[in-house]
Amino acid sequence: MAASSEPNSREDIFDSSLNLEETHLKEGYNEGYADGLVSGEEEGRQVGLKTGFEVGEELGFYRGCIDVWNSAIRVDSNCFSSRVVRSIKQMEELLNKYPISNPEDESVSDVMDSLRLKFRAICAILNVKLEYNGYPKSSDGGNIQF
Amino acid sequence: MSLVDESFELKELQVLEGHADRVWSVAWKPATGFDGVPAVLASCSGDKTVRVWEQSPSSGSFQCKAVLEETHTRTVRSCAWSPSGKLLATASFDATTAVWEHVGDDYECVSTLEGHENEVKSISWNASGSLLATCGRDKSVWIWEVLPGNEFECVSVLQGHTQDVKMVQWHPNMDILFSCSYDNTIKVWAEDGDDDWHCVQTLAEANNGHTSTVWALSFNATGDKMATCSDDLTLKIWGSDLLTIQSGNGSAPWKHICTLSGYHDRTIFSVHWSREGIIASGAADDAIRLFAEDGDGLVDEPKYHLLLKKDKAHDMDVNSVQWSSAGNRLLASASDDGTIKIWELISLAGDQKPPL
Numbered sequence: 001m002a003a004s005s006e007p008n009s010r011e012d013i014f015d016s017s018l019n020l021e022e023t024h025l026k027e028g029y030n031e032g033y034a035d036g037l038v039s040g041e042e043e044g045r046q047v048g049l050k051t052g053f054e055v056g057e058e059l060g061f062y063r064g065c066i067d068v069w070n071s072a073i074r075v076d077s078n079c080f081s082s083r084v085v086r087s088i089k090q091m092e093e094l095l096n097k098y099p100i101s102n103p104e105d106e107s108v109s110d111v112m113d114s115l116r117l118k119f120r121a122i123c124a125i126l127n128v129k130l131e132y133n134g135y136p137k138s139s140d141g142g143n144i145q146f
Numbered sequence: 147m148s149l150v151d152e153s154f155e156l157k158e159l160q161v162l163e164g165h166a167d168r169v170w171s172v173a174w175k176p177a178t179g180f181d182g183v184p185a186v187l188a189s190c191s192g193d194k195t196v197r198v199w200e201q202s203p204s205s206g207s208f209q210c211k212a213v214l215e216e217t218h219t220r221t222v223r224s225c226a227w228s229p230s231g232k233l234l235a236t237a238s239f240d241a242t243t244a245v246w247e248h249v250g251d252d253y254e255c256v257s258t259l260e261g262h263e264n265e266v267k268s269i270s271w272n273a274s275g276s277l278l279a280t281c282g283r284d285k286s287v288w289i290w291e292v293l294p295g296n297e298f299e300c301v302s303v304l305q306g307h308t309q310d311v312k313m314v315q316w317h318p319n320m321d322i323l324f325s326c327s328y329d330n331t332i333k334v335w336a337e338d339g340d341d342d343w344h345c346v347q348t349l350a351e352a353n354n355g356h357t358s359t360v361w362a363l364s365f366n367a368t369g370d371k372m373a374t375c376s377d378d379l380t381l382k383i384w385g386s387d388l389l390t391i392q393s394g395n396g397s398a399p400w401k402h403i404c405t406l407s408g409y410h411d412r413t414i415f416s417v418h419w420s421r422e423g424i425i426a427s428g429a430a431d432d433a434i435r436l437f438a439e440d441g442d443g444l445v446d447e448p449k450y451h452l453l454l455k456k457d458k459a460h461d462m463d464v465n466s467v468q469w470s471s472a473g474n475r476l477l478a479s480a481s482d483d484g485t486i487k488i489w490e491l492i493s494l495a496g497d498q499k500p501p502l
Contacts (some may be wrong), residue, residue, distance in 0.1 A: 083291075083299060083341065117303045124261035124288070124300035 044086060052103070055112070061132050062115060066092050069122075084125050091118040152493045156434065156477070162486040164210050165459065167192030169480035171224045171466045178230045179472030182452060186211075187478055188234055189486050196246075198253065199486070206489060213322065217244050217255050223270045224313075229275040233296075237266040243280050245296065256296040256303035261288055261303070262483055267413050270323075272316040277301070279323050281311035287325050287335065301396030302343040306333055313362050318369040319392065326360035332374055332384075334400065334494045338457055347399055349384065354402035356382065364419045372400065373425050375414035381406040381427060381437070409435060420469035424453065424491070428479055433457050436491070 014022070069088050072079050080088070094115050099105035123130050173187045179185030185201040187208065196214040201207070220239035227234050234246045234253065243259040243266055263284040270279045278298065287304040309328035317321055323335040323343075332355065334347040349355045358377035365372050370388035375381050383403045390398035412430035419425050425437040438452040458481045460481035470476040475491040 013147055081299065083301070086341070113305065120261065120301045124259075124303075127260070130384045 023085065048103075055103075055108075056100075057132070058112075058135075059100065059115075062091065062095055062119060065119070065130060066095065081125070084122060087118060087122050088126070091115065091122065094118060150245060153428060154436070154454050155492045155494055156436065156454060156459075157490045157492050159476075159488045159490050160207055162208055162210070162488065163484070164187070164197055164213075165189065165191040165193050165195070165484050167221075168462075168482040168484055169465065169486055170221070172468050172478045172480045172486055173225050173227055173234075174468060174470045174472070174478065175227050176229055176471065178231065179470050179476070185470060185472060185474070186231075187486070187488075188225045188227065189480060190225040190236055191484075192221045194218050194220060194222060194238075196222055196225055196234070198234075202348065212251075212253050214246060214253050214255075217258075218242070220265075223266065226269045226271055228271045228292075229273060233275075235271070235278060236271045237267045237280060237282075239265040241266060241268055241282070243278075245289075245298070247296065254400075257298055259288075259290060259298055259300075259387065260280055261300060262286070264497065267311060268313040268315075269430070270314045270316050272321050272323075273318055274321075277316070277321065279314040279316060279325075281314040281325055284308060284311045285311060285327075287311055287314055287323070287333075289335075301341050304335055304343055304345070306345045306348075307331070312360065315363050315365070318365050318367070320369070324363055324372070326363050326374060328359045330356050330358055330360060330376075331377075332356075332360055332363060354382070354405070356380065359413075361414065362416050362418075364417050364425070366419045366423060367421045371403070371419075373417045373419055375417040377413045379407065379410045379412070379414065381409070381425070382413060383448070403448060404450065406437060409437075409452055409455075415464065416466045416468075418467050418469050421471060421473065421476075422475075424469070425450070426467040426469060426477055428459075428467040430463045432460050432462060432464060434459040434464060434467060434477075434479055434489070455465055456489075459489075 066088060073085060094111055098111045099108060169189050169191045171403050172187055175186035175188065177183065184203050187199045188196060190196045197210050198212040199208040200211045203210060208318055218236065218238040218240050222236050222238045224237040225234060232247065236244045241262045241264050244255050245252040245257040247256045261431045262280065262282040264282060266280050266282040268281050278292060279287060285305065285307045289301040290298045291301050293299055307325065307327040307329050311325050311327045314323060314325045321337065324332060326332045331352060332349040333345050335343050336346045337343050352358055356374065356376040356378050360374050360376045362373055363374045368388060370386055372384045373381055382405050384400045385403045386398045386400045410429050414427050414429045416428040417425060422486045423439060434456040437450045438453045440449040459479060460483050462482035464479050464481050466480040468478050477489040477491065479487045479489065
């Protein structure tokens with residue numbers, strides 16, 4: 001314990017040594033907080049980029065499929081059964097409903113789940129196998145959503 | 147007819163051999179087995195084939211009339227005849243459901259339903275034969291509409307179960323679908339107009355439900371009671387108000403009536419309720435058990451008792467038990483030992499004791 005040369009700083013010496021643990025705790029916390037803020041923001045940016053890309057790709061895929069189907073219906077209104085036409089319309093409504101600009105909207109996962117189900121049902125009726133890399137399967141243990 | 151005072155024996159009539167791997171399921175063909183029409187039974191197996199057996203009118207023994215092969219590329223897990231008996235649907239681990247039609251002497255695959263991501267576990271036709279339901283390991287239940295020309299159109303893909311769905315079964319009178327799963331629950335699905343199917347009730351642990359995988363469910367003849375069996379070693383009986391179901395006004399909730407516990411010490415894989423009211427169970431201890439309702443139970447609180455237990459019914463797990471609907475008290479059982487057995491429930495006269 002180093003002694004101060006000033007006689008009236010005796011109390012300060014004791015104070016600072018008593019608060020040593022607390023001081024270091026606070027310092028460490030602040031350091032960690034600052035580092036965490038920086039790396040967290042960076043990580044968040046990475047995650048957001050990745051998730052945004054994945055969601056966008058999936059929605060874009062559905063948009064493309066719906067556009068082709070709608071074109072087919074416009075060319076020949078009888079090419080699909082009424083059930084398929086209705087399902088495609090429902091899927092389109094879901095797609096338009098997806099809160100693409102607001103990722104924190106609670107309904108994102110519900111709308112996406114409904115979209116996937118509708119898509120699978122339509123593919124089953126049309127008897128087509130439509131997939132793209134990264135197409136989510138409910139049987140997978142992992143989940144692309146964070 | 148009182149089942150309470152009589153004693154019974156389950157007599158083994160025949161052992162059907164032929165499958166090269168475990169037999170998962172059996173299904174009696176509707177409208178056969180009486181009035182001179184020979185009884186017909188379909189069985190499906192891990193050997194990727196389905197066999198159709200027919201009872202000979204003269205000898206009474208069952209012979210294999212057809213082997214449906216080279217279609218499924220993996221285990222055939224379940225088979226079900228359409229109510230008219232014209233079509234046979236088979237569900238396979240290869241993720242497809244095949245529909246077969248009897249053409250001349252043989253069976254022809256007239257349609258293949260694809261959509262499940264992996265193993266299809268069960269199929270069920272509704273009472274009118276207009277709808278077909280399938281379920282599988284991908285946790286989903288699919289409903290298909292039967293269209294002219296053996297065309298099938300997917301009506302809905304139902305998600306809700308959180309695990310492998312083991313069995314689907316339509317209500318015997320109404321277009322209400324029931325499913326049971328590895329997630330320990332039974333779900334009830336109904337249509338809210340135009341293809342809009344959703345889950346109207348979930349029977350879980352909190353509703354006096356099972357505490358482990360629910361493997362099968364079966365309705366009584368009137369459709370106001372349902373029996374379920376589980377890995378939790380119990381059979382549960384559920385009931386619903388018949389009038390409310392039939393009126394179609396809103397949903398008729400199912401309530402737990404009673405639990406039969408202490409009778410099984412291994413997983414119960416199959417349960418089937420006969421038209422007469424006898425509940426048969428097939429379990430992992432190779433035994434078949436029969437239960438009937440007590441004569442002195444209260445209307446609202448029926449009780450069930452063990453009618454008989456057939457130890458060592460098979461050499462291995464009994465995967466499926468099915469009563470014939472022909473009123474001839476025949477029971478078919480399928481096992482991991484690769485065989486199907488045909489049993490007859492015989493009532494013993496007066497004070498005769500059944501042999502052990």
